[in-house]
Amino acid sequence: LSRSPHCHSSTGPMDDINRVKRVSIEGNIAVGKSTFAQLLQFAGQDWEVVPEPVGKWQSIESGSSQKVSNLLDMMYQDPQRWSYTFQTNSCMSRMRTQLQPPPARLLRAKGVPVQVFERSVYSDRYVFALNMFELGCINSTEWAVYQDWHSFLVEQFGRQVELEGIIYLRAPPQKCMERLGQRGRMEEKGVQLDYLEKLHTQHERWLIDKSTKLHFERLTWVPVLVLDASLEFEEDPKVRAKFITQVKDFFS
Ligand code: DGT
Incomplete structure (x- = not known):
């Protein structure tokens, strides 16, 4: 599991960091x-979950006026105007998250320590930004600019933002629609099944059919x-136990 080509000693601090596997959880809204991430957190001491920073997108402090903008809401209200801005912000926060060093607790773990991210800089590009481009909410100039800086940053950070695994939570869009209705997040009240179907297709192309050009x-x-x-x-402890076993087998 060596992340650094310069690292040969088996006892140095870099080796401890390199021991940590980095994994993202992907799936529809x-x-x-x-x-699921919380389940994992409780299932083993060797796992650390780094949540998706949705809260930050909902409260962006802009300038000296102390005005707080809800970029998530702005993006849903006027996707043509705000999608590109949203993707720069979401990708930046995902980049920061993926660059976080693992906590000392994980480095001391006896088993295989795993750092789990909710989504990644890769779903930012190959699910959401691509979808917004295909929907015409990001124009071809914005898409070219996005891809250019995204490739540059990911290549610059290299191994630090690489993943060792992806867990794809796969469900029919209709099921996600039901769950979305149950949780009732204010910004998502206008989300239609059609949008979830498109995001589902992007996940499938990337993670199942492997037809997304990466x-x-x-x-x-x-x-x-x-x-x-x-x-x-x-709800179901049997399903939970089965999932945990599958995940543990996957990383062992
Ligand atoms: P979960 O735990 O599976 O229920 O996940 P959620 O719904 O809490 O979190 P998630 O990742 O699906 O996203 C929260 C909201 O932000 C949701 O309305 C979708 C939206 N969102 C997340 N990432 C992106 C993105 O990169 N682009 C756009 N346009 N929207 C995004």
């Missing part, structure tokens, strides 16, 4: 990523664990 060759080889998230894993 409201499929249950956060719930800029990063290394990403093509990242192993994907597919879990049937149409099952009620929040």
Whole structure:
């Protein structure tokens, strides 16, 4: 699991960091990523979950006026105007998250320590930004600019933002729609099934059909664990136990 080509000693601090596997949880809106991530957190001391910073997108402090903008809401209200801005912000926060060093607790773990992210800089590009481009909410100039800085940053950070695995929580868009309705997040009240179907298709192309054209060759080889998230894993302890076993086997 060596991340650094310059690192040969088996006892140095870099080796400790390199021991940590980095994994992202991917899946449609409201499929249950956060719930699943919490499950993982409780299932083993060797796992650390780094949540998606949705809260930050909902309260952006702008300038000296102390005005707080809800960029998530702005993006849903006027996607043509705000999608590009949203993707710069979401990708930046995902980049920061993926660059966070693992906590000391993980480095001391006896088993295989795993750092789990909710989504990644890769779903930012190959699910959301691509979808917004295909919908015409990001124009071709914005898309070219996005891809240019995204490729540049990911290549610059290199191994630091690479993933060793992806957990794909897969569920029919209709199921996600039901869960989205149940949680009632204010900004999402206008979200239609059609939008979830499009995002589902993007996930499928990337993670199942492998037909998304990826800029990063290394990403093509990242192993994907597919879990049937149409099952009620929040309610059913048997499903939970099965998922945990699958995940543990996947990383062992
Ligand atoms: P979960 O735990 O599976 O229910 O996940 P959520 O729904 O809490 O979190 P998530 O990742 O699906 O996203 C929160 C909201 O932000 C949701 O309305 C979708 C939106 N969102 C997340 N990432 C992006 C993005 O990169 N682009 C756009 N346009 N929207 C995004």
